[in-house]
Amino acid sequence: MNRIRPITDPSRPKVYIETYGCQMNVNDSEVILSILQDAGYALTDDIEEASVILANTCSIRDNAEQRIWGRIDQFKLQKRKRDGVVIGIVGCMAERLKDKLLEAVDIVAGPDAYRSLPELLEAVAPDSPQMNVMLSHEETYADITPVRMDRNGISGFISIMRGCNNVCSYCIVPYTRGAERSRDPYTIVQEAKTLFENGYKEVTLLGQNVDSYFWKDAEKADRNVNFAQLLEMVAKISPELRVRFSTSHPKDISDEVIYTMAMYENICKHIHLPVQSGSSIMLEKMRRKYDREWYLERVRKIRSVIPDCGITTDVIAGFSGETAQDHQDTLSLMEQVVFDSAFMFAYSERPGTLASRKYPDDIPYGLKTERLNEIIALQGRMSLKSNEKEIGKTLKVLVEGPSKKNPDELCGRASSNKMCVFPSRGEKAGDYCEVEVVSVTSATLLCKRID
């Protein structure tokens, strides 16, 4: 059987990995650990005993990068304390800043260069930092079994594709992660099966734009696989294995995907569908390739086929040239859709993107923050409203563990991804419980047992 948990052999040199950014990065760190374990390393949680310290980084907003510069200074303290400590920056920021980072650390490796980490580590010397930031059109790490670093052993992430071919004008990802490529579906199903055989109860299929997943079979066109078909293949592994996915793109999410979700009870009824703005003018400038009406139609379609589907989103406040009316359009769309939850950001100009070249970052910081705060406040009310609609409903919850506030209670997620809290009868993480929603907050459904 493939080894999926960390090796704890005390005689091995230790690697410490910090992960920033998205879930894809979490999964990439698991791929990195797999590669380094094969090269003789073992994972540690304790930076004080690490001989290799890695940060898997994110460039999506300037403040993400600023945090990492701060961490590099702290990593350097470890170098002063012990001989032979190697510091590496990997991931999106390594790709974006390349030589600039090489002045500060020993190893710089981009998202497609993880296989070369053992060689880079071998070659590194005090005055000889090492770098590999080559992007690839083929690399999907399909043959590497990620070593799972999660604690609960219940919920695992599987990358189904890498890179991104969209050209959203604000976004750095196509530059840091390169062109889109889909991974062989049979290796994806195998990875999900291995997780299930190891006690996992939930897999999340990950991609920048899962709807454009497409596997072209080298020999027979009837063996091509699109995202809806991939979802079905994974759902068929077992009705006991929940399947989630992220992220969907409003321009690409197909009716076939929506109907496939409806057909399988174990495909969770949740779609993360980033809208970014409610203004068609802003959406055009963002190069999202849909407008407000298109987005609202997709939401109507989802809800007509899957009435209880959870829908969450991402919103950007204060993109270039955003007027008071554009901002109002975002607020009114949020009120119309009533998202379950949202990730909300102030626009942060990223050097090298289309927006940084064509559109001035002209909304003053104070106004951006004011708009963002209005968006956050509105979403709080919408989350509460969306949760209130759940009162009286019966839900099947996958237990994640004891509730943080009260050890006599359990917490876990419903199919819609909403967090539920309910009395324990001694179940453990990975068990399913039937509950009824009694009352709610904007973040949680408080439930009673009905099983």
Ligand code: 5AD
């Ligand atoms: N500024 C602010 N938010 C951004 N996002 C992506 N790029 C930027 C940027 N330059 C947000 C989008 C995306 C999420 C992952 O991050 O909302 O969906």
Ligand code: SF4
């Ligand atoms: Fe993930 Fe984007 Fe951050 Fe890269 S830049 S880690 S793809 S969120």
